[in-house]
Amino acid sequence: MKLTEIVHILEEIAPPELADDFDTGRIGLILGLEDEVNRIAVALDANSYVLKKAAEMRADMLITHHTLIFHPVNIISKPLAASLRIALENGISLYSMHTNYDRAEGGINDVLATRLGLKNIRTSEIGRIGEIKPCSSAELAAHVSDCLQTPVMYAGEKDEISKVMVIGGSGFRNEYLEIARENGVDAFISSELKHDILRTHEDLCLIDATHYATENPGMEALCSRLRRLPGIEVEFIDQPSGLLAVNCRLDRNKVALDLNEGKEACKQEEPGKESLEFMLEEQSRNQIRSDYRRSLGNENRRRYLE
Amino acid sequence: MKLTEIVHILEEIAPPELADDFDTGRIGLILGLEDEVNRIAVALDANSYVLKKAAEMRADMLITHHTLIFHPVNIISKPLAASLRIALENGISLYSMHTNYDRAEGGINDVLATRLGLKNIRTSEIGRIGEIKPCSSAELAAHVSDCLQTPVMYAGEKDEISKVMVIGGSGFRNEYLEIARENGVDAFISSELKHDILRTHEDLCLIDATHYATENPGMEALCSRLRRLPGIEVEFIDQPSGLLAVNCRLDRNKVALDLNEGKEACKQEEPGKESLEFMLEEQSRNQIRSDYRRSLGNENRRRYLE
Amino acid sequence: MKLTEIVHILEEIAPPELADDFDTGRIGLILGLEDEVNRIAVALDANSYVLKKAAEMRADMLITHHTLIFHPVNIISKPLAASLRIALENGISLYSMHTNYDRAEGGINDVLATRLGLKNIRTSEIGRIGEIKPCSSAELAAHVSDCLQTPVMYAGEKDEISKVMVIGGSGFRNEYLEIARENGVDAFISSELKHDILRTHEDLCLIDATHYATENPGMEALCSRLRRLPGIEVEFIDQPSGLLAVNCRLDRNKVALDLNEGKEACKQEEPGKESLEFMLEEQSRNQIRSDYRRSLGNENRRRYLE
Amino acid sequence: MKLTEIVHILEEIAPPELADDFDTGRIGLILGLEDEVNRIAVALDANSYVLKKAAEMRADMLITHHTLIFHPVNIISKPLAASLRIALENGISLYSMHTNYDRAEGGINDVLATRLGLKNIRTSEIGRIGEIKPCSSAELAAHVSDCLQTPVMYAGEKDEISKVMVIGGSGFRNEYLEIARENGVDAFISSELKHDILRTHEDLCLIDATHYATENPGMEALCSRLRRLPGIEVEFIDQPSGLLAVNCRLDRNKVALDLNEGKEACKQEEPGKESLEFMLEEQSRNQIRSDYRRSLGNENRRRYLE
Amino acid sequence: MKLTEIVHILEEIAPPELADDFDTGRIGLILGLEDEVNRIAVALDANSYVLKKAAEMRADMLITHHTLIFHPVNIISKPLAASLRIALENGISLYSMHTNYDRAEGGINDVLATRLGLKNIRTSEIGRIGEIKPCSSAELAAHVSDCLQTPVMYAGEKDEISKVMVIGGSGFRNEYLEIARENGVDAFISSELKHDILRTHEDLCLIDATHYATENPGMEALCSRLRRLPGIEVEFIDQPSGLLAVNCRLDRNKVALDLNEGKEACKQEEPGKESLEFMLEEQSRNQIRSDYRRSLGNENRRRYLE
């Protein structure tokens, strides 16, 4: 099949005009090599691991969600050189669909909502809002973890969650959370939850299900869909994030660790504190000396440091 | 004690000139009310929860790591109005120390390194590098979780980690990770780990120990330190993040959940897939129709959608 | 009455889309507190004096022409803290209408034109153009001073003025004066007349009737208009500018002042000049010295300074 | 004398490096024509009036405080063409000294302070601070009016003013007023006082003595100073601002004006109000109609407009 | 004829809305003097040479392709003063038509294409594409040189050129060359060919026929056209570029030059090389010394310099 034909099909699946403005130069045909395409690889990222796999499967096109070069460059770094070399030597054209595919019908967010079993799914800006059988925050977190096969972090205990908004990738942004709130959403599922968002949206159950796990399904689905193209082989390259969660000891049923010295160090009451105390003492002593030099007559301040 | 005297002491603890440029307007005396200060509250954030607690303890000054107004405003939102009202009605001055206290001797990052039991701690840019008794990634993650009493997410399996770099808060930035690498660091502990960082630093063990848990100790330590000031009461206001981690089912020993319908939906092989399939089928049918209208003669493309 | 209802009414009176671009963030609901509004205060400015008066009259909403925070802030200055405290403690919501109300039908400029007794008033950009019974510049200045009860400054002697353009507030801008000229206007009434405008529009009679006196009537009129709202008390808070004009001695009929020493000092011919002479002599002597050092051989220059 | 020699002398009087950054391109030799200079004209502004006078006196150089072209141009407007023509035809070079001469020893602000009879004058940033025999705001305003032979506007009644800060031209800026306050200044004398400055500095006596009257003396003094140059004739071109002040009627002892119709119109209680009322009624009627169309069921709002 | 009438006619010939954005302030009436115009001069540039000629022919208007002031100024340089003086003293209004006249029907590029004898001319963006009788690059270059009476530089040997794109002035820009390529153009004729353009478009024959020679005909044509205006004399002022081409010796049939010493110096093999060698030797010796000081132990590097 012609590369240009495939590009047209991809533009129908994820129309470029749906992309955010900042995606200019980050979507579409990033590197166009061979005119004829026989094998397509689909993956989340364009990096040397994925390109190596694509080369092994003799792909002549790689379609990813994240582009190869995010910020424009005029110096080719070592990792970029490694990726480019594989692409160029193996004639692998690169095509990227990002926020246009997030928003597209059947794209990242539609697939995510479906994968989580949401009902009555509807689009609201870039995200999707849907319903689930009422459950608690802990139950929903476990459900998300199961469905996406991923560790999750969550906050915001709720007893009865029935309406959920999802955005694959880095979707915890004030404007999207505001939309969620206006729509009576109980829980918001996305990734890369930041501290200030957590603090200002405590009324919602916020579930961080990792960037990888919320976007990868959408790329898998794209892969399935492209398999229907005639005369083309399409294969998915999975590159798991490798992320694992650890709960603090109370939740971990006091699992015994072979790290005794370290553990001792962090029993809140003693040694950690002591060494901290020591450090502060030391620092105070230094300050006293410099204070002494600087502000000899300043009784008040000197006293505090003694 | 005079507010101005306290400000001078705080400027010795966290010299304003140590702050990043972007912190202009975000550190120092954010709101100056009463000249005489008798009770100081210390906390991580300046928000209505913390201010309410500060008012209850009759504090007339609140010192935080994160300022009240991050982006300059000329419209006062509801949450900001709530916080400001408490501060103004109760005469609570606000003082903020951010990246200057991160960098300062005895500041956020020194305290974090000490709390984690690191040895031979030294400063490298904003972070701290130190040594631990050799352990694996899993062990270190558990150790961090224990020491900071926090859930963590981590990636990058390593068998023997002995050198660690720590940065409280959002420290997973390329330039800092580069410094870590140049210093032969095995593991990097910070928070708000993003996907692209994870992908480009797979050679390191990366431990996301949450923004709250990596910075809160530094503010607690500041509190202890200020307690030595004469004639002033100082109290810490803790506002835990409430974050909890959930590992995916394999790791959770198949905990039974009362969310059966949902769970069914996400057994990868069946219903989730089916409904996804359905959605894609539906979408394909729609596309066929629009294709039909748009490009009647285009055989190749129409066939793929059937 | 509901705050939101009042906001809708105010948006009909002064549609936000009429505002200049620079007014973004400076018009509309600046601080929204109580949902139910019973008493409205109207004033020109939002400052602590006005807010104190509003609190005394138990207003729960203050509508002003000038907003509380002009340039966005993240540090709360003392005066801003004072104003905010009164507003927050007394539950006074703040609403601001600026250039949108200048332009609006029945707004600042319509009221100003009417107050000055102009006939056949029509709108031209933000201003209003109308006719008066022919008079000289001095007569018109006195008329304006009477009508607005304000001191004025004016320039541009004309014997017969019959067409006038008015803009409340700081309206002496080249583009508006150009419009005036194109419309055959004889006199332009506004405030905050600057030197370069004065110099480049000497063909027009320019009357500076102060910012306060040209805008306050429009806010009074708004007050009267809102009084017709059912179930709401509305009151105007006047805060005169306190400006007074003094003409130079010739015009003041040699009023005797108890400031004899000072007066002596400024008799143009003698002491002022003398002390000035002295200063310049002194300075010259200093220059000679530095010249001497710097450019010993430069005969010409040194001679001039001797 | 050579033009370049004169330029060097002027650069000693007003060193270019003293100028504000925004004066780049606005100071120094703006137009350099004849190498030999025999007659210099000095004035406040460079415009066609001044240039005509300079040509009449056969000057071959004009030194002004305000430059000919403030904002860079590539289209020559009619007034600029008129000025340029006179300069070019008559071989009049143009030199401009602005904020550098404001700051310079013996410059605009030194001369202004001296002219006002201040004692113990010292420099603070661009302005000058000095002492006067204690007097009230009204007395000081009259004194300033006398000394500078100008109408003034003032605000801020004070009984005993003894410390004064002066800045010629447009000096009412927050940072300068802050400096005044920090120096215990009672009155601030400058020009182009704006409403927001007036409102936020009510603790100070603020005297607006016009741009012209506060800067012209400095240029006259420069003229006297240059007269000492050998073999050069130097003459001052005065272009008064023509500004006149009018106080409101109460202060003017009810001067009878031949503008009866107009006056009637502004008797606050009656006709002006009536026509305003009429206008508002009219407007309300229009609104009712549009309201009717737009929001038929909205009882509350419609009622208010009836 | 009225100046305004002429301006309207010129705006019909070269509609201002056809201009590139960067031409804002560079087209239209740049200097408007006399209302009545009797004699028009037309030229390529507005400079003192052209203005002197225009004054000699008693023109009261000068129409040029390039404006008088390209980058906005607030300082009048000597050359600008010279030009302005002539224009102002002789009452010569200035009007400029630039990229609007390039694009206009019958403008610079239409005239250029016609002058070169192109057939089937059509517009493509700013340029014109047309056909010629097939010829080689050398033949076309000679033809262009003949038609425009100009030296040319060209690159890109082709045997059979039949389709040509032309843009007067500085038209060798990637986007225009891309248009040329998309239209199957063999040769591109414009001026100010830069090295990077030459390197990236080696598949095209590129002919640099000088800025002057490619634009002057369009201004001559404008002149002819304006001659039809009633009651107006119109004259063209030609200011040739004076450019001459010299081919390297091989192409010049070894023309004997009276510059023997110089020539010796550049016989590639000997003296030039020698002196170069000497310079490099000298430099190496210096480097060795500084190397010696800086990196005494660095064997490898020192050796290379010996």
Add this chain to the structure above:
Amino acid sequence: MKLTEIVHILEEIAPPELADDFDTGRIGLILGLEDEVNRIAVALDANSYVLKKAAEMRADMLITHHTLIFHPVNIISKPLAASLRIALENGISLYSMHTNYDRAEGGINDVLATRLGLKNIRTSEIGRIGEIKPCSSAELAAHVSDCLQTPVMYAGEKDEISKVMVIGGSGFRNEYLEIARENGVDAFISSELKHDILRTHEDLCLIDATHYATENPGMEALCSRLRRLPGIEVEFIDQPSGLLAVNCRLDRNKVALDLNEGKEACKQEEPGKESLEFMLEEQSRNQIRSDYRRSLGNENRRRYLE
């Protein structure tokens, strides 16, 4: 030899701190591949032609004056892909030295001055000034053409040129020409001479000797210099510009061309003019029609078009 060692040597030859600010990201190691370098290629440009040659000679490093990617990219164009592929597949690291090497001792401009046989060469900003045996513009142009084996274009006839300034590459900039003038230079030799420069520097002889021919010698010299490095083979890759000059017919002794039809077309007096006339007539007719519709009553204007 180690790549890092070579980089250090290159940084001594052309210290990066000598580069213009705009060269950030355009100099230094642009692509670093193999640690060990055995063969270096040197060339003017980094493009696919040069890289192919470098690959053929088995170079593992290419040093050029112009970098591979001038404007930062995140999309890899076809030509860039071609170049990158050769570099990556053949392990050719890229290093670029631009304005730093122009300025460096023994760099582009020193070599150019020496190659032209200048005496008493000294540096002035980026360029070099030197002396030649007095000659005319034509003689100097021929000399330059000989020495650099390049066609040249020149303007500014002078009888006796003895002082010359040279800048390789695109050096005809006002600031450099001003330096030349201040140094009493008679002729300025550089490349890419633009029309506005030509017009404003008619007092100088300006010789455009092409970008290639003025910079290539500097790179050849670098090559010779690097040949002295131990254990490294260094080779120069020449890529001539292919530029040829053609003088207009008068100067070409009426060389007969086989392009008769075309030639006919450009005999100024006849057919070209005629077809131009025709076009203008046609256009006028169209304008009349549109004029007729638009401004029926406008007699004056319609008449001119008839």
